[in-house]
Amino acid sequence: MNITVVTLPETAVVRLRCTGPYGGNNRNMMERLKSWARERGLLENGVILGVAWDDPVCIPPEQCRYDVCLATKGCLPEPEADIAPGRIPGGRYACFLGAHTPSGVQALWETSFAALAEQGLSPAPGRPVLERYRPERLDRGLCELCIPI
Template identity: 40%
Template sequence: MKIVQFPTSQVVYFRRVGQYGPENQAVMQVAKQWVKRMQLTAAATILGIALDDPQVTPATQCRYDVCVATTIQSKEPVTRRQLVGGRYACFKVAHTAVAIQTFYQQLPVYLAQYQLIMADKPVIERYQPQFVAQGWCELLVPVR
């Protein structure tokens, strides 16, 4: 774990609404295809953001965004927004569904272990090409 400053970024995002899980891969594929069409693949970092707490939000209303930080203009209709930066605890995790799910389940343990207080923002799954190629991703936990 290391503490990082995540920059405020302009992003293009693709949203899926529904229960979190394997179906999120569908929206991830849509984003990856867009990245490929825009010829951003070499340097594109993809971010996955679960916007709702499934313990308090009905599964049918949970939102998952896949974001690409870019200011590129697209002839295709895309949705844009600003991701507000801040201080995050960065955890390197195996890039597998099981490892990511286990991380979320163990998050309270990690917060206690590192004496961190989570800020009121969602966790960001960061998929940087150089790490993904090695089988890793990063989970950025907003902290105070």
């Protein structure tokens, strides 16, 4: 498995948050945020992030936080209703590339942590794992899982 190590800057975002077991509502939240961004002309140049803040091995699943975020170049619009401003911490991340399909994203989650360990790397506590959906990757049917190291 190919790993790319990058240093990501701290990033301002707008976000929707779900608290509870990972997976159930993620797709609906993603579609809602994309629709909001599309209405404002932000989707074409924006980066969508799925942000898993908590490790369900250490935190009870009902307390796990998952954000669907939009980062854009320039100013973010004023959030509305339950779309709130937020920040994603910067730092070093190991990024894994996979198919932008439900099964492709699931495969990234299932294989990337073992691949990270095989390289002698370990996840850094205190920073979230990112699903990164950049337009230039999505155009080729790809997305990334970025694990903090």
